[in-house]
Amino acid sequence: MDGVELLVATAVLAVGTFAFRFAGPVLRSRVKLSPRARRLMTLAAVVLLAALVAVSALTEGHGFAGFARPAGVLVAGVLAWRKAPFVLVVVAAAATAALLRLAGVP
Amino acid sequence: MRSIWRTLDRGLARDIGLVCLADCLVGVSYGAIAVSSGFPLWLPMLMSLVVFAGASQFMFLGIVAAGGNPFAAVLAGLLANARHLPFGFAVGDAVGRGRGARMFGSHLMSDETVAFAMAQDEAERRRAAYWACGLGIFVCWNIGVLVGAFAGTAISDTGAFGLDAAFPAVLLALVLPSLRDKTARLPVLVGVVVALATTPFLPAGLPVLLALAGVVVGAAAKEPELEEAR
Secondary structure (H helix, E strand, C coil): CCHHHHHHHHHHHHHHHHHHHHHHHHHHHHCCCCHHHHHHHHHHHHHHHHHHHHHHHHEECCEECCCHHHHHHHHHHHHHHCCCCHHHHHHHHHHHHHHHHHCCCC | CHHHHHHCCHHHHHHHHHHHHHHHHHHHHHHHHHHHCCCCCHHHHHHHHHCCCHHHHHHHHHHHHCCCCHHHHHHHHHHHHCCHHHHHHHHHHHHCCCHHHHHHHHHCCCHHHHHHHHCCCCHHHHHHHHHHHHHHHHHHHHHHHHHHHHHCCCCCCHHHHCHHHHHHHHHHHHHHHHHCCHHHHHHHHHHHHHHHHHCCCCCCCHHHHHCCHHHHHHHHHHHHHHHHHC
């Protein structure tokens, strides 16, 4: 693949991604949302973030991500639910996954 | 801009700083992988500045490096980034008011910035968290990519540091308080099940969008309650 092709592909991806990002704030400033609609927008973002957590914790490509990563995220989930400090939650997730891999767990 | 730093307390700044550091390390790996896969030095740097969406950038490299069609790689990247549209609806008020601020603020949107903004109660704190996290990640991600592209294969295996577990952990910690609201639990559960069940069969990005089916369940379930309340 030559440089021009890569440049065009990057430009298209950049413009398209910006359009997705920009559309929400612009449309939201133009229309007056009812409290119920606003609640559903918030719920939509929460559902999307939760789905991202599940998919990025458990899967890699189209398959299972292995045990180390979900184990790390599970430890993080327990700590977060018990209201542990954010820094501890994140470091514990990374450390759990790293140590399990060091021990040979995929 | 000054009001952002005034609103930001030390705890929140520290949490955002940690996420910026983690994203910086992932950026180093992105730059290193791009260059070691044979892409020109400018590609990871330009892409990180103008696309600024990690998952889609990795996907693009992976598809093109494997000999895939660049058109398919762009489509895959766009599909992965489509979730920014509903995100923008949810945090639109935090992004900015003027035209320029709204454009730049929109470009800074990422999973982490949205999650940090949503985790704040007051409007002023939402805006401060969004901008501090957005700017911080933008700067750290691009510095990371720059370092990775020049340093080569220094950190090409982020798995050894468990960084792949840090990303979902960050989002989980930020989204958990929303799950203490019981009405959100069923929609989230439905969304998560739909996303996980479709991941083996559909292109990346689409399963997460399909999770929005959970919102439909939430909307349908909430209606009668509201009617009764009136």
